Amino acid sequence: MHRAVKAAQDYMRRNDWYLKLDIRKYFDSIDHEILMSRISRKIKDPDVLNLCRIILKNQTLSSGLHSGKGIPVGNLTSQFFANIYLNPMDHFIKQQLGYKAYVRYMDDFVLFSDDPQKLKVTLRLLESYLQKLALKIKPKSIQINRCTRGLPFLGYRIYPNLLRIRKENLKRCIRGIKKTEQAYLQNQISAETLYQSSKSRMGFIGFANSFGLTQSIWGRDQQAVPTV
Secondary structure (H helix, E strand, O other): OHHHHHHHHHHHHHOOEEEEEEEOOHHHHOEHHHHHHHHHOOOOOHHHHHHHHHHHHHHHHHHOOOOOEOOOOOOHHHHHHHHHHOHHHHHHHHHHOOOOOEEEEOOEEEEEEOOHHHHHHHHHHHHHHHHHHOOOEOHHHOEEEEHHHOEEEOOEEEEOOEEEEOHHHHHHHHHHHHHHHHHHHOOOOOHHHHHHHHHHHHHHHHOOOOHHHHHHHHHHOHHHOOOO
C-alpha cells in the first residue's frame, strides 16, 4: 500500500491532472468463469485449477454470495484473485491507451496526465472496457482534478510534496488504539497483541508527514502501552 502511495505522489510531481476511479462492489462482482479463464492462461496443471475452483465455490457458499460470482473480502486468496481479475485492464491502460503514469491497488486506481480532456475520454473508454469483465465504475468515485489540490487515495490525502492522513481514517485509527488499550487494561488481550495492533496503526499514521501527531498520540497515555 505504501509503495502505491509513493508511486502516486511521484507521478503527481510530474503531471498536472489525475483521474481517480474505483469499481462498484468489486469483490461481489467478480465472475468466476472470467477469473478462471485468466488463471488458466498461465496455469495448466489441472489439479491446481481444480483447487482454485474449489476455493472459489466454498468461499462463495460460506459468504452467502450468488453462485458463480463474488469473492469474500479479506481472504489472502481473494486479494490474489482480485489482482489477477483486473490484470487485463492494466495492460489495456498501459499498452493500448499508452499511460505510463498509472497506479492500481486492488480496485482503486489512478491515471495521471497533463491533459484533462484526455482523462475524460479515457474514462469513457474504461467504462466500455470494464463491461467485458462484468464490472462497473462506481459513479461517486470518479474524480478528475488538479494534482495540486490533493488526491484522496488509500487512506491518505496526497499532494506532490506533502502526505496527510484523511480525517476519517485518522479518527478510525485513534478509536482503534483506544479500544485496544482498554481491552489490554481489562486483561482481555495480551501485551503482545496490544503491541502489534498499536504498531500497525502507528505505522499507517507515521508514514504520512505526521511527526507531531505521532508524538501526541504516543504521549497521550504512556502507561497504557507496555514494553514488549
